[in-house]
Structure formats: structure tokens, C-alpha cells
Amino acid sequence: MTLTLDAARARDAADPLRHKRADFLLPAGKIYLDGNSLGALPRSTPARIARLVTQEWGEDLIGSWNTAGWIDAPRTLGARIAPLIGAAADEVLVTDSTSVNLFKLLTAACLARPGRTTILSEPGNFPTDLYIADGVARTLPDRRLRTLPADDIVTAIDDDVAVVLLTHVHYKSGRRLDMAAITAAAHAQGALVLWDLSHSVGAVPVALGACDADLAVGCGYKYLNGGPGAPAFLYVARALQDALRSPLTGWMGHDAPFAFTDDYRPAPGIARFLCGTPPIVAMGALEQGLAQFDGVDFDTLVAKSQALCDLFVALVDTRCAGFDLTLLSPRDAAARGSHLSYAHPDAYALCQALIARGVTGDFRAPDAVRFGFTPLYTSYEDVWRAVDILADLLATRAWDDPAFRRRVAVT
Amino acid sequence: MTLTLDAARARDAADPLRHKRADFLLPAGKIYLDGNSLGALPRSTPARIARLVTQEWGEDLIGSWNTAGWIDAPRTLGARIAPLIGAAADEVLVTDSTSVNLFKLLTAACLARPGRTTILSEPGNFPTDLYIADGVARTLPDRRLRTLPADDIVTAIDDDVAVVLLTHVHYKSGRRLDMAAITAAAHAQGALVLWDLSHSVGAVPVALGACDADLAVGCGYKYLNGGPGAPAFLYVARALQDALRSPLTGWMGHDAPFAFTDDYRPAPGIARFLCGTPPIVAMGALEQGLAQFDGVDFDTLVAKSQALCDLFVALVDTRCAGFDLTLLSPRDAAARGSHLSYAHPDAYALCQALIARGVTGDFRAPDAVRFGFTPLYTSYEDVWRAVDILADLLATRAWDDPAFRRRVAVT
Numbered sequence: 001m002t003l004t005l006d007a008a009r010a011r012d013a014a015d016p017l018r019h020k021r022a023d024f025l026l027p028a029g030k031i032y033l034d035g036n037s038l039g040a041l042p043r044s045t046p047a048r049i050a051r052l053v054t055q056e057w058g059e060d061l062i063g064s065w066n067t068a069g070w071i072d073a074p075r076t077l078g079a080r081i082a083p084l085i086g087a088a089a090d091e092v093l094v095t096d097s098t099s100v101n102l103f104k105l106l107t108a109a110c111l112a113r114p115g116r117t118t119i120l121s122e123p124g125n126f127p128t129d130l131y132i133a134d135g136v137a138r139t140l141p142d143r144r145l146r147t148l149p150a151d152d153i154v155t156a157i158d159d160d161v162a163v164v165l166l167t168h169v170h171y172k173s174g175r176r177l178d179m180a181a182i183t184a185a186a187h188a189q190g191a192l193v194l195w196d197l198s199h200s201v202g203a204v205p206v207a208l209g210a211c212d213a214d215l216a217v218g219c220g221y222k223y224l225n226g227g228p229g230a231p232a233f234l235y236v237a238r239a240l241q242d243a244l245r246s247p248l249t250g251w252m253g254h255d256a257p258f259a260f261t262d263d264y265r266p267a268p269g270i271a272r273f274l275c276g277t278p279p280i281v282a283m284g285a286l287e288q289g290l291a292q293f294d295g296v297d298f299d300t301l302v303a304k305s306q307a308l309c310d311l312f313v314a315l316v317d318t319r320c321a322g323f324d325l326t327l328l329s330p331r332d333a334a335a336r337g338s339h340l341s342y343a344h345p346d347a348y349a350l351c352q353a354l355i356a357r358g359v360t361g362d363f364r365a366p367d368a369v370r371f372g373f374t375p376l377y378t379s380y381e382d383v384w385r386a387v388d389i390l391a392d393l394l395a396t397r398a399w400d401d402p403a404f405r406r407r408v409a410v411t
Numbered sequence: 412m413t414l415t416l417d418a419a420r421a422r423d424a425a426d427p428l429r430h431k432r433a434d435f436l437l438p439a440g441k442i443y444l445d446g447n448s449l450g451a452l453p454r455s456t457p458a459r460i461a462r463l464v465t466q467e468w469g470e471d472l473i474g475s476w477n478t479a480g481w482i483d484a485p486r487t488l489g490a491r492i493a494p495l496i497g498a499a500a501d502e503v504l505v506t507d508s509t510s511v512n513l514f515k516l517l518t519a520a521c522l523a524r525p526g527r528t529t530i531l532s533e534p535g536n537f538p539t540d541l542y543i544a545d546g547v548a549r550t551l552p553d554r555r556l557r558t559l560p561a562d563d564i565v566t567a568i569d570d571d572v573a574v575v576l577l578t579h580v581h582y583k584s585g586r587r588l589d590m591a592a593i594t595a596a597a598h599a600q601g602a603l604v605l606w607d608l609s610h611s612v613g614a615v616p617v618a619l620g621a622c623d624a625d626l627a628v629g630c631g632y633k634y635l636n637g638g639p640g641a642p643a644f645l646y647v648a649r650a651l652q653d654a655l656r657s658p659l660t661g662w663m664g665h666d667a668p669f670a671f672t673d674d675y676r677p678a679p680g681i682a683r684f685l686c687g688t689p690p691i692v693a694m695g696a697l698e699q700g701l702a703q704f705d706g707v708d709f710d711t712l713v714a715k716s717q718a719l720c721d722l723f724v725a726l727v728d729t730r731c732a733g734f735d736l737t738l739l740s741p742r743d744a745a746a747r748g749s750h751l752s753y754a755h756p757d758a759y760a761l762c763q764a765l766i767a768r769g770v771t772g773d774f775r776a777p778d779a780v781r782f783g784f785t786p787l788y789t790s791y792e793d794v795w796r797a798v799d800i801l802a803d804l805l806a807t808r809a810w811d812d813p814a815f816r817r818r819v820a821v822t
Contacts, residue, residue: 034473038468046469053438053460135658227464228690247550276643
């Protein structure tokens with residue numbers, strides 16, 4: 001791999017996705033490596049939102065629930081996410097937040113495995129996953145959350161495990177778990193698996209159907225570019241849909257929501273996992289985020305994600321050696337997501353110094369700097385320039401300046 | 412009361428809120444009496460959304476979580492709702508949907524009253540309230556949902572009732588319940604009360620603090636004009652906040668969400684009832700809906716709501732007598748919300764015929780036509796013209812035309 005700026009530019013020139021970058025409104029003069037936290041704004045989104053607000057809401061008002069397809073938005077957007085995660089169109093819904101969807105599916109899974117007491121997860125899983133699991137365990141009788149290192153999960157699954165809850169790509173380390181193997185091990189013991197795809201969807205291959213996956217949730221505002229706090233999605237394998245019941249039995253999950261009957265009767269299929277009235281303006285933003293994948297070959301997207309990460313690792317290896325930067329993420333692209341984390345003794349201050357120089361990554365407590373690579377809009381030149389600035393900062397220790405430390409509140 | 416068009420116009424001319432109508436983008440040539448289902452678009456909303464999307468998201472990206480106050484939006488918008496419902500600023504949060512918030516607070520209330528098995532509500536309550544209660548009763552051990560006519564609730568509250576769940580203003584009849592009396596009766600038996608304010612907030616006096624109310628939820632897209640599927644709100648009396656635990660223990664309700672620790676520790680105060688990442692674009696729309704109340708005297712607003720309803724009732728009494736239209740709502744303004752329902756043997760077709768003539772109300776199964784009056788933008792002339800068209804339709808039975816019935820799918 002040639003590691004010059006010219007080589008990076010040559011790769012951009014040869015990138016089959018290079019035209020996609022212009023479809024996003026990226027901030028001038030900055031290198032944005034945080035699309036795994038909040039995806040950038042698609043150029044088409046402001047106009048779509050304006051039309052939705054002014055025409056569909058302002059002019060057509062309640063009629064838009066039918067004429068503009070508002071009432072179907074959870075299903076139509078779910079169907080657009082489905083091919084990104086290897087699911088069928090009628091297995092995915094866009095609804096609520098990732099946390100709320102975790103609660104729905106985790107509770108439904110526990111209730112579908114009566115007599116089994118354990119929700120199994122890994123320590124250091126994304127906090128909301130562990131917190132929601134704790135909430136489920138406290139709400140249902142005789143359930144407990146048990147955590148074990150990811151490598152010990154497969155052998156620990158026994159007939160007391162109701163559900164295994166894992167994040168496919170770890171939010172910090174970027175490690176990608178073996179969905180097929182873990183799912184098979186759980187099924188062999190009669191347990192279900194719930195996958196959090198928040199750091200996978202839109203940048204990493206996910207094959208829920210091929211892995212015989214049971215349940216999944218994921219985030220709309222990272223690689224899907226749906227905007228801050230965008231609605232999340234959930235997946236329930238078709239074979240499980242009518243056997244599971246959401247605890248959050250809101251009217252939109254009713255078999256006949258507008259019959260206004262007193263008794264709850266869950267809708268057949270995936271619709272029973274809806275709850276309240278869908279957030280239409282936010283749905284419009286997510287719709288445009290998903291539209292960015294139209295016409296994009298997914299293998300090409302994944303290959304670029306891996307190449308961007310590989311280039312970053314190679315550049316850091318070469319230019320940042322000896323500066324206490326330790327790669328926390330796997331070197332093997334097949335075992336990794338689309339972001340990289342590095343431990344550093346002064347990670348918070350380093351992250352702030354990078355931001356001050358125009359490189360946006362993020363800090364993750366206690367000691368990690370994280371860089372995300374969104375193949376739709378991150379360029380190879382972005383990667384080169386980011387490492388160039390990183391190397392300069394490490395060499396000069398610019399963050400040691402007392403005035404800088406006071407300004408960014410490093411103690 | 413003089414019931415001429417000129418008299419209605421004179422009342423508009425004298426209306427201290429008449430300037431507010433111009434702050435909304437109302438559809439030309441239509442009379443919109445469905446603001447109790449979906450509030451109209453504030454004129455300031457499109458520009459606010461555009462700035463939020465293009466500047467805060469597009470340009471400033473993740474920095475906006477702090478610099479644009481995104482992370483505080485649930486609390487800052489909650490604090491703006493608080494004075495509309497007689498609550499303190501730190502007792503209200505904007506978050507999730509009404510249905511999800513019902514689940515949180517109903518479950519928390521049940522868990523705070525161990526040993527009590529009953530959730531008490533009324534038959535014909537808004538469906539999602541009953542459905543969520545059913546979901547809570549199925550999820551927790553040994554709980555049941557019991558429904559009794561509203562007039563029988565007070566005497567039925569006993570020491571087996573954990574929580575009474577009632578809608579303050581009934582979605583169909585518009586009947587307003589006596590919050591103070593029911594709350595006192597529940598407290599006398601050690602039970603909690605959860606009020607659904609969806610059809611009250613923004614048009615009807617609500618005095619949660621003065622009534623010693625425990626818990627409430629409400630909707631952002633009706634009289635608060637927050638847009639289709641706007642985020643909802645919840646209220647927890649300050650004295651209860653640290654004693655209750657939400658079952659939906661998402662990371663935003665954690666005491667230190669960005670410490671990324673494995674163990675859930677609920678935030679002190681109202682923040683523990685947050686769950687996932689807040690929907691920022693939708694929050695921006697609700698912010699503008701709430702801004703419409705700035706500088707509006709609430710007593711004036713309530714007086715206009717009552718006067719609009721009273722005029723509608725008087726006009727229907729006078730001009731629609733003998734046409735099988737039966738008022739389902741209380742005649743006494745103090746016992747009513749800001750909408751009116753009428754039963755009619757052919758209610759669905761009548762509603763469609765009204766829409767075809769430019770009057771938007773809505774049909775509620777099985778036999779009701781419902782008209783909502785939003786004092787911020789509904790005019791007395793709107794009321795007069797709506798009843799004029801209603802009277803004409805009833806006299807001509809325009810909906811009996813077979814071609815019309817086929818077109819609007821009346822069987």
C-alpha cells in the first residue's frame with residue numbers, strides 16, 4: 001500500500017462511490033470522522049423536509065395520513081432497510097428509539113421462553129443495551145442479566161438462557177461478532193438472540209436471514225444518515241412474529257387501530273411491534289438518509305469501508321509509532337466494523353486537540369479516541385489528512401499547552 | 412347570543428387572540444375543525460426546521476448536542492409545557508410517544524404499589540390507554556386491568572387499586588373529568604392516578620399541582636401544534652420522582668449517560684424517565700408549536716375555547732334541529748374539553764360530505780362526528796360557516812347520492 005497523499009487522491013479518483021460524496025452537505029474545511037455517531041446531512045433532506053412540513057402537514061393536514069402514506073411510513077421505511085441487513089421487507093419496521101425497541105424485543109423474547117431466567121450479554125456492551133436489559137430483568141419476575149466476555153458467550157449458553165443480547169459491531173472496539181456461530185449456538189440450547197445493529201447497518205455486511213437470526217434492532221442516525229435522534233428500526237424473523245407479543249401494546253400495533261375497540265388484539269405479522277403514532281417529520285429525514293443507498297452496490301460500499309479503515313491503520317502504524325497510541329480494534333477487516341478506536345493516556349485532550357485542528361472523531365471513556373469511516377462520503381484523502389494532523393499533534397503534544405487544556409476543560 | 416354571521420364576525424373583531432390566527436398557515440378555502448387530531452402548522456415552523464437541519468445538523472453536526480442545546484431539549488421543552496398544565500418546570504419532560512410514556516408511568520406506578528393488583532380505567536377510554544394498560548397487566552405478574560364507567564370510578568377505588576388511569580378530556584365525548592376529586596379519592600385509598608392530557612393540554616385548564624396529581628402524559632401534535640407524530644410529554648410530581656423507576660431504563664435516563672458504565676443508576680429527578688436519544692428534528696417542530704403560546708393569556712385562551720364550543724352548540728340547536736344529530740358532549744363548558752361530538756345514524760358519510768364541502772372534522776367509530784376548536788386559530792366565523800354547511804347537508808342529505816357514497820366508500 002502506497003501511503004502518500006497522491007496515492008490517496010488516486011484512490012479517490014478511482015473510487016466507484018466518489019460521486020456519492022457530493023450528495024452530502026459536508027462542513028467546509030473539516031474532516032468528519034464521526035458518521036458512526038451522527039451521519040452527515042444528505043443534500044436532498046432539507047427540501048424533502050420542507051415539502052413534508054409545508055405541503056403535507058401545512059396544506060393537507062390530517063388527510064396526509066392516507067394520501068401522503070404517513071400511516072405506512074414505519075413499514076415502507078422498514079422495507080428499505082431490509083436489504084441492507086439481509087432481511088425480508090415484511091420483517092423490518094422503523095419505529096421508536098433503539099432503546100425502546102430493545103425493551104420490546106427483549107421482553108417479548110423473555111416471555112416466549114418462560115422458565116428461563118437469564119439474559120446473557122457482554123460487559124462493556126453499549127450502555128443502553130445493558131441498561132435496558134437491567135430494566136427488563138427488574139420488570140419481569142425471576143429474570144437476571146448476566147454478562148460474560150464475548151469469547152465466553154457461546155460456551156455459556158445453556159437451557160437457562162432465554163435470550164442472548166449482543167451488539168454486532170462493538171461501539172468502542174469496533175469488533176464484529178460472528179452472528180452465524182453465536183445464533184446457531186443459542187438455537188442449539190433453545191435460546192433466542194437479539195442483535196443490536198446500530199454500528200453495523202449501512203456500512204458492514206449483515207445477513208440476518210442467512211444467519212437464521214431471531215431479533216434485531218438498530219439506529220437510524222449513524223450510517224443511515226437519518227438525522228439527530230432519527231427513528232430506529234427493529235427486525236423480527238417472520239417465523240417468530242406471530243408467536244411473540246410486544247409488551248408495548250400501543251394502538252398502532254393493534255389489528256384494527258381505527259376500530260377504537262376496548263380490547264387489544266395484536267396485528268398479524270411485524271405490525272404488532274408498532275406502538276404509538278409514528279414521528280412523521282423525523283421519518284421524512286430518515287427516508288432521505290435511506291435514499292442515499294439507492295443504486296449503490298453494497299459489496300462496493302463494504303469494500304470501501306474496509307479499505308478506508310485499512311489505510312488509516314497503515315498510516316498510523318507508519319507515522320504515529322512510538323506515541324502511546326494503541327489500536328483497540330481488530331486489524332482483520334472481516335472481524336471489524338467501519339470505525340477504529342485507539343487507546344491513548346490523554347485520549348480526551350487528544351480528541352479535543354484533533355477537533356481544534358478540524359478533525360472530528362470522538363472520545364469514549366475512559367481512554368479511547370474513535371474514528372468512523374462512512375463509505376458513502378469519507379474519502380481516502382480525508383483519511384490521509386486526518387492521520388497527518390494526528391501525527392503532528394502526537395509529535396508536538398499540542399494538548400499539553402495549559403491554555404488549551406483550560407479551554408477544553410481537561411483537568 | 413346573536414347567531415348571525417355578522418355577529419360571529421363582530422366577535423372575531425373583538426377577539427383578543429385574533430392576531431394569533433395569522434401565525435398559522437391554514438389551508439385556503441377550508442374550515443379546519445380537527446386541530447384536536449393534528450394541530451395546524453405554525454408559520455414559524457418551516458424556517459426553524461430548515462435552520463435546525465441545515466445549520467445545526469448539516470454544519471455543526473455532533474457539536475450541536477451541546478452548542479445547540481439538543482441534549483437538553485427534553486427538559487427545556489418540558490419546562491415550556493409545564494405552565495400550560497399547572498406543573499413545575501422540573502416535573503415535565505418531552506420524550507417518546509404518548510403510548511410509550513403511558514407504559515413507563517403505568518408500570519412505575521404498579522411497581523410502586525406492590526401487592527395491589529388493579530389498574531382501574533373506564534371503558535371507551537382512548538384505545539391506546541386501554542391497550543397499554545393491558546400490556547402492563549400482561550407483563551407484570553398478578554396485575555389486571557379493570558374498567559368501570561367514569562361515574563363509578565370514585566366509589567370503586569379500594570386498597571387493591573394500584574393506579575387509576577383516566578383521560579382528562581375524553582377523546583370522543585369531550586367530557587372533562589374532575590381531576591381534583593378523583594385524585595383525592597385515589598389518594599385516600601393509597602392509589603396513584605395517571606392522567607392522559609392529550610385532549611386537554613393547550614386548550615383546557617389543567618392544574619396538576621393544585622390537584623396534587625401524581626402522574627400525567629400528553630400529546631404534542633394536537634393543541635400544541637408540534638406536527639404529525641410529534642414527541643409526547645410526561646409529568647411526574649416532584650415528590651414521586653425519586654421513588655419511582657421507569658422500566659424503560661435507556662441511557663438518557665442514566666445519572667451519567669456519557670460515563671458509559673455497565674450498571675444502570677437512574678438520574679435524580681425527572682430525567683430518569685428519559686429513555687433513548689431524543690428526536691431532535693421533531694423536537695424543533697414542537698418547540699415552534701409551543702412558541703405559539705408565548706404572550707398568550709391562558710384564561711383568555713380557555714374563555715375563547717369555551718365560547719367557540721358554545722356558539723357551535725347554539726347554532727346546531729337552532730339550525731340543525733330535527734335531523735337526527737345528537738350532542739354526545741356536555742353542554743356545560745366546565746365539564747367539557749375543546750371539542751364536540753355528535754352522534755348521527757350515518758356519521759361516516761356525513762363526515763365525508765362535510766370534508767367534500769371544505770369542513771374538516773373527523774369520524775370516530777361507530778357513530779360520531781367530532782369537531783375540534785383550537786382557540787389560537789379557529790374563528791367565530793369558522794364556526795358559523797361550518798354549521799351553515801352542516802345544516803345544508805342535513806337538509807339535503809347530500810351524502811345519500813349513490814355516486815358520492817361509492818366515491819367515499821360508504822357501504
